[in-house]
Amino acid sequence: MTNLIAMMSKRGDMSELVSSLGWLEEDLSSQDGEEGPEIGSHYGLSPVGRGSTGQGSEDLEDPEEDDDDDEQAGIDGENKAPKRRGPKKKKMTRARQERFKARRSKANARERSRMHGLNDALDVLRKVMPCYSKTQKLSKIETLRLARNYIWALSEVLESGQSPESPIFVEMLCKGLSQPTSNLVAGCLQLGPSAPMMINSLDEKPCGVPAMGGQPGHSHSLSYPSPGLPSPPYGSLEASHLLHMKSFKGAAYEQHSSPNECSSNGTPPYDGPLTPPLSISGNFALKQEPSPREAERGYLSLPAHYLSSLPHYAPSSLGRLPGPQGHLFQASRYELPLDIQAFDSFPPTHMVASQMGTMYSE
DNA sequence: TAGGCCATCTGGTCCT
């Protein structure tokens, strides 16, 4: 785990990290040079970058000059522009212009390839996150935040033996995430077979299903600056959380030692493994079959009373869950992607271990 | 229409 964190923080380049894991098998280099001119023509000589710095664009001036190595300064005089200090720029001959275009085209292709690699790495990262949906991808920034939290939470699990099914684990995962992502994660982690118990005992404020945001009946809360979850602009995870988790742990456990607790360490009663792996379209906890319309849209509507039982379901988020583009639905019912995936247990340490094994074996 | 997210182009900087 420490190695993983170290690798991630080494350069902050997720692409490099994942590439080092050998997860990226796609040959991105095949794209080099293929789309450059095409996209370039699509964008034309886009104003991007030209107006801002202008350095490179000046090289493109005077495209009609054919003389090679002609250093005469006739152009400035034509433009009545003040003389420029510094080294003279070589005049842009047609040959140099062609070379420049070719170089720029190649650089563009490389940059596209590099960004595709980065996006692929992010996709890989999304797939090892606690919840994953093909149709509803976490944004890049949310993916990175969730990954950070996930590592943090897993570290906590390893260090303290805290149950990964504990609400604390979910809260750690959701720390600093946007409300939609928090709802998504919380939903993923709580939509297991234990969910009906939660619903049945909703009126009794069951342990493990804390009320939100300082609401009455809030059985536990972390010592975060503000109750509930931060909304954008996002909260930040202080380094002290990562380096000195004991302070956090102490606060968390202190809060958990309230009389409402069902167990001494704040862990809800063990309901057996959360198997099989969550498949909302298949083994949905509520035995709810998607309506034809839901199936068509790829989304499943969830009843409000159910979602309101989820951890982190802040009052402000009632009626809201992320839409296909990360935006929120505001409706009387609540929806989750049908293809959403969650692990049968948390943390999926076997997956982490296997991925890390891949990392170190290659 | 505003805002969020994204892909792309671009020039600068650093490194090999």
Next chain:
DNA sequence: AGGACCAGATGGCCTA
């Protein structure tokens, strides 16, 4: 010299 990386700028797409 050329490649990798980065950040700024821009425009497209989508949703509320």
